[in-house]
Structure formats: C-alpha cells, structure tokens
Amino acid sequence: MMDREFWLQRKLExxxxxLDRLSPLEADCTLCPRHCHVDRTRGETGVCQTGSQARVSVGLLHFGEEPVLSGRGRPAGARGSGTIFFTGCNLKCLFCQNFQLSWLNEGELRTDEQLAELMLQLQQRGALNINFVSPTHxxxxxxxxxxxAYxxxxxxxxxxxxxxxxxxEVVEQLRGIVDIYLPDLKYVSSELSRRYSSAPDYFEQARLALQEMYCQQPDLVIDEREIxxxxxxxxxxxxxxxxxxxxxxxEWIAENLSTGVGLSLMSQYHPCYKAPAEIQREITREEYHRVMQRALDLGFEHLFLQPEPFQQDEHLVPDFRRKDPFRWKN
Ligand code: SF4
Known part of the structure; x- marks a missing residue:
C-alpha cells in the first residue's frame, strides 16, 4: 500500500x-480541438460558453453508470458514482440528451473552493469515485x-x-491524475460528425486522445467488490x-487499442433537442443487435450492454430541472 503522504505528493506534483502547461492556453483558448482562440481569462467565451470558472448543474450519487462505476443494485447496495455535471460543452451534438447543460448552460458558477467541497461531500456520502461529466472545457x-480537495x-x-x-496535448498532461478514462467514441464518419456535432475532425482528434488514454491506463483494474x-x-x-x-x-478500437478495454454499448438514444428528421426515432432492436453481435465477435472482454431499446426506463433521459434528475432517491 502506497503511503498517503507519498501518494499525495505525487498527485499534487x-x-x-x-496547470503550468495548460493554464497559458486559456488566454487564447486551445484547450480543446475547437481552438476558439478567445481569451477566457477576460470573460470571452467560445463554443463551450464558459469562462475561467466552472459552472455546475448538479453533483449527485449516480446509480445508473456502468456497474463497475456505480456499484451493483440500484440504489440499495450500490454506493454510486460521485458524479459532477458541468454545464457548457465543447462538442454540442444536436441530439444531446443533456441539452439543458450542454446547450442551455443551466447551472451555477462554482469557485474552485466550492468545487473541491462538492467532491469532498460526495466522498463523504460514500461515492465510489468522482466522475467529471464533460470535463474537457x-x-x-x-x-x-x-x-x-486532495x-x-x-x-x-x-x-x-x-x-x-x-x-x-491536454490528455497528455492528465497522466498520473486521472484513474479511469470514460470517453465516448461517437463516430468514425466525418460526415456524421459534421452533421450532428459540427466537428468534421471528430474522429481524427478523438482517436489521438483515446490512444493516449490507452497508453496511460491500458488495463481495466477491477477490485474484489467489482468496482x-x-x-x-x-x-x-x-x-x-x-x-x-x-x-x-x-473495429477501430479492436484493431488500434485492444479488446481488453471496457466497451459500453449504449442503446438509450432518444431524440432530443435539435435532432434532425432522420434520427427522430429510437434505435431498433435489430440495429442494436447487429452492433452488439459485432462486439461479441470481436471478443471484447469487458462489454457493458444496455437493455433492449424497447425495454428502456424513462429515467435514462434525465431532467436537470428536477431536484432528482434521474428520479432516484439520493
Ligand atoms: S470550445 Fe471552449 S475549451 Fe474548446 S477551444 Fe473553444 S473556448 Fe476553448
């Protein structure tokens, strides 16, 4: 067991x-691939609509993440993932189910001190981890x-x-800080990423970021509690x-990273916000089965699946205007 003082010293270093490397990027912002070149230190905002301080919608114990993050049982028996939902987003998909946060920026500004306090409160309430949702910007x-907080x-x-x-450049600086990377890989097609996220370079950027994440954390380490x-x-x-x-x-993940990484295949798509006409429907059982079968054929070892599309509970689309966005009793 690593001594706490030694561990703390390494984290802080x-x-x-x-911070030394990344803080200068904020004044001519290139903190994400959008490269907006706005001076966020002077209150200017780019695509993410965010200045120097974070805006938070809610921090809660989340019982609906993958079982290795939330724990099993919902909510009894699980301690939950200590999830902090930031508002604003650097990608802004037209169909975003969290559009109240990503597009409408509904949340409160938090000082660094308040954000640290939120992390500590979640830990005190038994959270299994601190889960930063939309941390990029x-x-x-x-x-x-x-x-x-440390x-x-x-x-x-x-x-x-x-x-x-x-x-x-940013992900490289997170070595030794982030324990679990939980990125989306939304598209390979630049046509889709342009149409739905105004980011034709999505895959080109995401693949570099994910390769770096894999270099830093190649093995999914699960403890005796299956966490x-x-x-x-x-x-x-x-x-x-x-x-x-x-x-x-x-196929890209299997060929370029490994089938030993965790793969969470989500069926929960529901047309939200400005979803274009051709995606104004749920996915079909056949679509999900086709993709799931390919994942099984490729041999992914840690595959997390969601219920069949037609069985989904309505809580999968949260409402952040409610006190309990996921309708759990926290
Ligand atoms: S979207 Fe935000 S984080 Fe990304 S470059 Fe623009 S201002 Fe910076």
Missing part, C-alpha cells in the same frame, strides 16, 4: 505540472479544485467522462440508421 478549474482528504478514483473530442480502480472504458451510443458506423468504431 502531477497537477502542478498540468473546464479542466483548469477541475485541476485547481483537485489541489484543494489536501483535505480526497482519496477516491477520478473518472474523466468526456465526449472524446479532447486535445492530445473499477483504473483503466479505460469507451462508450458508444448507437444512433438510428448508423449501425455501419458503429461497427467501424468497434
């Missing part, structure tokens, strides 16, 4: 290094808050839960009419 406040006793694993549109301690879990949401691209995503 890694954070200081990352708020990586600097997260790092600053982590310095405070000094005050934060000790549970950190989950970097991003849309995958991360810059390689992830470190590793890489890639999420893929199957979209209506895009099963061929979903299969290309799986």
């Amino acid at each position: 890694a954070i200081d290094r990352a 708020v990586i600097l406040p997260i790092l600053r808050a982590l310095k405070i 000094r005050r006793g934060l000790s549970i694993p950190l989950v970097y839960n991003s849309n995958g549109y991360d810059s390689l 992830a301690r470190q590793g890489l879990i890639i999420r893929h949401l199957v979209l209506p009419g895009s099963a061929d691209d979903s299969i290309r995503v799986l």
Whole structure:
C-alpha cells in the first residue's frame, strides 16, 4: 500500500505540472480541438460558453453508470458514482440528451473552493469515485479544485467522462491524475460528425486522445467488490440508421487499442433537442443487435450492454430541472 503522504505528493506534483502547461492556453483558448482562440481569462467565451470558472448543474450519487462505476443494485447496495455535471460543452451534438447543460448552460458558477467541497461531500456520502461529466472545457478549474480537495482528504478514483473530442496535448498532461478514462467514441464518419456535432475532425482528434488514454491506463483494474480502480472504458451510443458506423468504431478500437478495454454499448438514444428528421426515432432492436453481435465477435472482454431499446426506463433521459434528475432517491 502506497503511503498517503507519498501518494499525495505525487498527485499534487502531477497537477502542478498540468496547470503550468495548460493554464497559458486559456488566454487564447486551445484547450480543446475547437481552438476558439478567445481569451477566457477576460470573460470571452467560445463554443463551450464558459469562462475561467466552472459552472455546475448538479453533483449527485449516480446509480445508473456502468456497474463497475456505480456499484451493483440500484440504489440499495450500490454506493454510486460521485458524479459532477458541468454545464457548457465543447462538442454540442444536436441530439444531446443533456441539452439543458450542454446547450442551455443551466447551472451555477462554482469557485474552485466550492468545487473541491462538492467532491469532498460526495466522498463523504460514500461515492465510489468522482466522475467529471464533460470535463474537457473546464479542466483548469477541475485541476485547481483537485489541489484543494486532495489536501483535505480526497482519496477516491477520478473518472474523466468526456465526449472524446479532447486535445492530445491536454490528455497528455492528465497522466498520473486521472484513474479511469470514460470517453465516448461517437463516430468514425466525418460526415456524421459534421452533421450532428459540427466537428468534421471528430474522429481524427478523438482517436489521438483515446490512444493516449490507452497508453496511460491500458488495463481495466477491477477490485474484489467489482468496482473499477483504473483503466479505460469507451462508450458508444448507437444512433438510428448508423449501425455501419458503429461497427467501424468497434473495429477501430479492436484493431488500434485492444479488446481488453471496457466497451459500453449504449442503446438509450432518444431524440432530443435539435435532432434532425432522420434520427427522430429510437434505435431498433435489430440495429442494436447487429452492433452488439459485432462486439461479441470481436471478443471484447469487458462489454457493458444496455437493455433492449424497447425495454428502456424513462429515467435514462434525465431532467436537470428536477431536484432528482434521474428520479432516484439520493
Ligand atoms: S475549451 Fe471552449 S473556448 Fe476553448 S477551444 Fe474548446 S470550445 Fe473553444
């Protein structure tokens, strides 16, 4: 067992290094592949609509993440993933189910001190990890808050839960800080990523970021309670009419990373916000089965599946205007 002081020292050094390297990028912002070149230190905002401070919608114990993150049983028996939902987003998919946060930016500004306090409260309530949802554009406040939280006793694993549109330069600086990478890999097709996310370079950027994440955390380490301690879990949401691209995503992971990474195959797509006409429907059972079968044929060892599309509970689309967005009693 690593001595806490030694462990803490190493964490703080890694954070200081990352802050030294990344803080200058904020004044001419290139913190993500959008490269907006706005001065966020002076209140200017780019695609993510975010200045220097993080805006948070809610921090809660989440019982609906993959079982290795949330624990089993819902909610009794699970301690939950200590999930912090940031508002604003650097990708902004037209169909985003969290559009209240990503597009409408509904949340409260939090100081670094308040963000640290939120992490500590979640740990105190029994969270198995701290799960940062949409961390890409708020990586600097997260790092600053982590310095405070670690000094005050934060000790549970950190989950970097991003849309995958991360810059390689930033991910490189997260070595020694992030325990579990939980990125999406949404598309291979630049046509789809342009149409749905205005990001024709999505795959080109995401593949570099995911390769770096895999270098840092190649093995999914699961403890005796079946809870992830470190590793890489890639999420893929199957979209209506895009099963061929979903299969290309799986094949790329198998060929370029490993079938030993976690793969979370999501069937929960529901048309939200500005979803174009051709994706104004749920996915079909056949679409999901085709993609699932390819994942099985490729031999993914840690495959997380969702219920059949037609069996889904309505809580999979959260409403962040409610006190309990997922309708769990936290
Ligand atoms: S983090 Fe925000 S402002 Fe900076 S490049 Fe990305 S979208 Fe633009």
